[in-house]
Amino acid sequence: MRxxxxxxxxxxxxxxxxxxxxxxxxxxxxxxxxxxxxxxYLPGVLEKLCVAVKAEKADQILLTGDLIQIGLRSEIDQAxxxxxxxxxxEQVMLVPGNHDIYARGSAAAVNECWTEYxxxxxxxxxYPVLRKLGKLSLIGLSxxxxxxxxxxTGKLESGQLExxxxxxxxxxxxxxxxxxxxxxxxxPQMAEWRKALxxxxxxxxxxxxxxxxxxxxxxxHHNREQQxxxxxxxCTAAASSVSDASYxxxxxxxxxxxxxxxxxxxxxxxxxxGELAFVSVDEQGWSVPR
Ligand SMILES: [Fe+2]
Ligand SMILES: [Fe+2]
Numbered sequence: 081m082r083x084x085x086x087x088x089x090x091x092x093x094x095x096x097x098x099x100x101x102x103x104x105x106x107x108x109x110x111x112x113x114x115x116x117x118x119x120x121y122l123p124g125v126l127e128k129l130c131v132a133v134k135a136e137k138a139d140q141i142l143l144t145g146d147l148i149q150i151g152l153r154s155e156i157d158q159a160x161x162x163x164x165x166x167x168x169x170e171q172v173m174l175v176p177g178n179h180d181i182y183a184r185g186s187a188a189a190v191n192e193c194w195t196e197y198x199x200x201x202x203x204x205x206x207y208p209v210l211r212k213l214g215k216l217s218l219i220g221l222s223x224x225x226x227x228x229x230x231x232x233t234g235k236l237e238s239g240q241l242e243x244x245x246x247x248x249x250x251x252x253x254x255x256x257x258x259x260x261x262x263x264x265x266x267x268p269q270m271a272e273w274r275k276a277l278x279x280x281x282x283x284x285x286x287x288x289x290x291x292x293x294x295x296x297x298x299x300x301h302h303n304r305e306q307q308x309x310x311x312x313x314x315c316t317a318a319a320s321s322v323s324d325a326s327y328x329x330x331x332x333x334x335x336x337x338x339x340x341x342x343x344x345x346x347x348x349x350x351x352x353x354g355e356l357a358f359v360s361v362d363e364q365g366w367s368v369p370r
Contacts, residue, residue, distance in 0.1 A: 123320025
């Protein structure tokens with residue numbers, strides 16, 4: 081079984097916006113896009129990454145949020161078109177990021193326009209989301225919420241941790257192995273306070289009882305990994321980053337007594353002909369008892 085992780089494409093273009101309609105956090109987000117993000121995150125890079133990702137023939141593409149910049153309906157529509165180009169809702173599993181749920185009204189539009197990718201036939205607006213791929217249960221959490229100016233924290237709103245515990249208990253009873261998707265770094269001390277998951281300690285306590293095989297997150301815009309017991313936690317660089325756009329290919333084989341895994345990290349390089357390509361920059365293999 082092949083999974084691909086990509087995250088934080090920040091794909092929307094804010095040119096042509098009526099600036100008088102932007103207030104508060106959206107105004108500061110627009111200024112940040114205009115001054116910095118617009119130069120760092122390029123549609124051309126993302127386009128090449130998507131071509132490379134499609135050629136990998138993954139069973140499931142895992143997308144951990146921040147598709148857009150400031151949570152406007154027009155951006156959410158742009159991202160819906162991009163999602164359809166990336167793959168079907170059967171192939172692509174999405175959880176939202178803080179730039180998707182950026183301001184009041186963003187969540188309703190995201191839930192409406194990206195419904196199938198987020199909830200896949202489940203209850204709209206309800207997290208965690210569960211998808212089963214054979215003996216692997218993919219669980220999506222939403223850590224995205226509207227935050228004050230200059231803050232990018234996340235939170236698992238009430239009910240998600242309880243429901244997650246129930247899902248993990250059921251998976252253990254069914255001998256399903258779990259894999260978690262969340263936008264924010266999931267454990268304490270993984271991000272500075274301004275960007276952290278505010279109830280990471282509570283999530284940590286749940287995951288200690290039912291450790292997953294893999295956790296994928298975004299938000300940090302860097303390639304990073306951490307081993308936590310038998311689990312591996314992966315963050316992947318922003319999918320449109322001009323300097324280090326990346327995706328991860330995870331091949332998982334059921335070897336009876338254990339899972340055999342191989343992770344290949346592919347990052348952007350510019351060839352001598354000026355063309356962008358994605359090449360392997362890290363490969364690892366490991367196995368985990370079932
Ligand atoms: Fe991001
Ligand atoms: Fe983020």
